[in-house]
Amino acid sequence: MRIISGKLKGRKILPLSELKARPTTDFAKEGLFNILENRTIIEGSTVLDLFSGTGGISLEFISRDAASVTAVEINRTHAEYIKKSAKQLGIDNLTVLQADALKYINACRRKFDIIFADPPYALAALPAIPDAVLSAGLLEDDGIMILEHGKNNDFSGHPNFMEMRKYGSVHFSFFTAYAKEDNQEK
Numbered sequence: 001m002r003i004i005s006g007k008l009k010g011r012k013i014l015p016l017s018e019l020k021a022r023p024t025t026d027f028a029k030e031g032l033f034n035i036l037e038n039r040t041i042i043e044g045s046t047v048l049d050l051f052s053g054t055g056g057i058s059l060e061f062i063s064r065d066a067a068s069v070t071a072v073e074i075n076r077t078h079a080e081y082i083k084k085s086a087k088q089l090g091i092d093n094l095t096v097l098q099a100d101a102l103k104y105i106n107a108c109r110r111k112f113d114i115i116f117a118d119p120p121y122a123l124a125a126l127p128a129i130p131d132a133v134l135s136a137g138l139l140e141d142d143g144i145m146i147l148e149h150g151k152n153n154d155f156s157g158h159p160n161f162m163e164m165r166k167y168g169s170v171h172f173s174f175f176t177a178y179a180k181e182d183n184q185e186k
Helices: 025-037 054-065 076-088 101-107 126-135 179-186
Strands: 046-050 069-074 094-098 112-117 139-151 163-167 172-177
Touching: 025 054, 025 139, 025 172, 025 179, 046 054, 054 069, 054 094, 069 076, 069 101, 069 172, 076 094, 101 126, 101 139, 112 126, 112 163, 126 139, 126 172
Parallel strands: 046 069, 046 112, 069 094, 112 139
Antiparallel strands: 139 172, 163 172
């Protein structure tokens, strides 16, 4: 796993063999961050990374000067790995929480500029994640939520849906804090 851009560009993080996460491919990460850099300002933003896995997406945001990143990962081994990687890279603005991401959504009282969620593609609750995040009010008014998912999910009918991008088997659906009807009134 490598960091593809920013101040940490080219730095490699070697995942432990016991990690069970499915890291987002470099190809998909590059596409995702190209889109984000054209839609929003990452520098100085607050980011929530749900279902963090190996922490690769969190590290990409940090590398691009996000003000802070909160990574939520239920697996203790994965959470410790993310903390260790951050320490090795000298990162001090990454908070790693070993917690259930779905429970965290309901308990969190902060707002974020960017929310990224990469749940297991087979997670039964995956289709409900956009509604859970948006109804909890975690996204800033001008924020963006990105949900990584497989080909079996289609969010195009969701009122807060912006667009979907596909990179190989990786799909990213983008959402805004306001429903389409709200956007038309502005």
